[in-house]
Amino acid sequence: MELRVSGLHKSFSSASEGERVDALIDVSFVVPEGRFVCVIGPSGCGKTTLLRMISGLEKPDRGTILLGDREITGPVREVGYIFQEPVLLPWRTIVRNVEFGLEMAGMAKQERREKALAALELVELRDFADFYPKEISGGMKQKAALAMALVVEPKVLLMDEPFVSLDCQTRNYMQAAFLGVWEKTRKTVIFVTHNVEEAVFLGDEIICLTSRPAEVGKRLRVGIPHPRDRTSPELNLIRKEILLFLAAEREKTRSVNGMFTHVHDLSEV
Amino acid sequence: MRLPVSTSIRKYFGISYGKRFPVSRGIREGKERKSVQRANKSLRFLPVFGVVVLWQAASSAGLIPENRLPSPVAILHGFTELATEGLPPGYTLVGHCIGSLKRVLSGVALALASALPLGMFMGYWGRVRDILTPFVEMVRPIPPLAWVPIAILWFGIGDKSAAFIIFLGAFFPILLNTVGGVMTINKRLIESSLILGAGKGALFMKVLAPAAMPSIITGIRIALGIGWMTLVAAEFTGVKSGYGLGYMIMTARDIQRPDLVVAGMAIIGVIGFAMDFIIRKMEQRVLKWR
Known part of the structure; x- marks a missing residue:
């Protein structure tokens, strides 16, 4: 497209x-x-x-x-968007952040967890899935934001x-x-x-x-x-x-x- | 002069002897560190304890006349009397506490249920805020107690009017803190959520509410404090059931028992402190992401 x-x-x-x-x-x-x-x-x-x-x-x-x-x-x-400063929901863990878009689409819990983890794998952040945003570095936050945007498969x-x-x-x-x-x-x-x-x-x-x-x-x-x-x-x-x-x-x-x-x-x- | 106090006491009061005597700036590990932390925690009530001891000493020495301010021991006796015999006789302390607690909690719950959604709308939609702010700012300065005649007119003497008075006191701190909490949210968070497909419902429940939670909790803490202040005053005007700490204090005044008055005041203080403590603990758990 x-x-x-x-x-x-x-x-x-x-x-x-x-x-x-x-x-x-x-x-x-x-x-x-x-x-x-x-x-x-x-x-x-x-x-x-x-x-x-x-x-x-x-x-x-x-x-x-x-x-x-x-x-x-x-x-x-x-149309996904990555902002200058990493935008993550600070009260959600990284994996729950990545799940956000799928949750909005009404995807079942099990499935969205799998997809979110796969997206984190893609950006090499799988090991930090259960961390809160404040616990990881700026670069990692931006990677998480990237996974968050990519997981909903934007064009x-x-x-x-x-x-x-x-x-x-x-x-x-x-x-x-x-x-x-x-x-x-x-x-x-x-x-x-x-x-x-x-x-x-x-x-x-x-x-x-x-x-x-x-x-x-x-x-x-x-x-x-x-x-x-x-x-x-x-x-x-x-x-x-x-x-x-x-x-x-x-x-x-x-x-x-x-x-x-x-x-x-x-x-x- | 170097005071002869232990390290943990110095740390608690922030007493430092300057560079020549650095106060535990070094490294403590494991058990030692834990024990220092525990010692510091248990020391928190030391100042309160100290004041009570000094107060009792001054009373015993005759420096504070008993008819002006009863001594701690006299107040303790008053407390026992309130707990066992009750005031008026038969109406014991536990009942008074429960009566007042019920009113405070129902009033604050009512305020929370209405101020929270309203505050979120006002925080999110500038138009709603513009329309409602003049009303809010005109009603807010009216002391809840000025509403007592109206409350009695509308709801009669009893729990309903007390709850209404508390509601009025608790409503505004929750409202303003919620509005402020929503208004200061990072706009990018909202935009990002919209891009990811959040509708209005999800935006409010899953983004705005959790983001504003820290200031909402602050609002609740303030509301509970104000709730107690207004409740006790509201109970001065009378209660139907015969139970209520404010009512109890007024009764003690009528029979000229300052020891019971001060015992009642102390109980309110302790309950208020305990409630705030519980909320702070809950806050730590709910907001562990901060």
Whole structure:
């Protein structure tokens, strides 16, 4: 099932200036089934807003999001979401967290326990099934959140800078671990990040957004098979291209849109 | 000056002698650590005990006149008298305790049953909150005791009106704590639940309620305290059955027996403490995930 985003437009009322500020104008792209797409852009350009609209958590002012032939108008289990900070129900053990979505679907106790444990196996967290979220580390929490999202078998997985709060080594490990999971499940993934290295390490394709008001500025294919070498010249070449794009965008913001540099990032409030 | 007290007492009162004499900052393992913990726990009532001893000493020395504040021993005698003979005669202490407990618990239960769902709705839906807040904030400052005439008018003298007065006192702390608890929930938790297919019912029962539980329990603790305060005062106006700690205290006042008055006060204090203790234990069990 392909994901078709067409003509998304979103504006916010700015408290400080008392007028509408466009966050996104006319964002359109198509993600074929099973592709790993990274979305990158200057900070505060509305990446999170874009992801939230695709998930149905926020409504666009104009434009549509189609999953297959169904329009997304509200949160649905077909579109999983991983937040920046791991979101787990703190009063449930890890396995009971993973069971949550299945419980909502009315699945029998025995069956959902089996599925939840299998999902935890997939993210290599089986041994921590009976721990409470507060008892495990940040990286493990994010793995648990991943299992929680994957267990309901979404068609698309949206990830909003999921590893940003982890330390560098854990982040590298989590990227590799997530790739392992992805290769087993082959979900369509839209992965938002501001980290260029992360984008080129993970994505089949990279969508670069312009600075605000954001639209698709550049699309790149990363034709390098996994596992990738973070320091390989091919990867660096793509990195450089993106970095140049981002630098140009920053420059544009400063000269044309200088006033927006003061605007607090409304999309991430 | 270095006080000649044991390590556990120093730890309990937080007395430290500065860097030169670090107080058990080192490592204690196994049995030793357990025994220190136990010693610390048993020391918790030491201050209460100490005050009672000092009080008795002052009374015996004639520093506190018996007609102003009865001595602990006199109060203890009063307590025995209340437990065996009763006040008024035949109405013994156990009956008074049960009578008051019943009123407090039914009033607080009523408050919980109504304030909890209402608080969850108000916490979740801003519109409901906007509409109801002015009413809540206007009724809340009215002391429950000001309602006594109305309560008697509506329910007559008896358990119903007492329960109503307690309900009024207990309602608002539970309501406000529930509203606050729901409002401060991490919004991502709600969004994540919606994505995973939670309907409104599941959202309230399986996400909002457990997430707000810590502050709901705080609300219940406050409500029980207020419940006792208002109950005793409400019973001053009279009870039908002849049982009730507040009523008992008033009777003791009428026959000019300060020892019985203070014994009654102490009993309320102990029951209040015991109830809070039970709730705190339950809280530890229910909220072990924190």
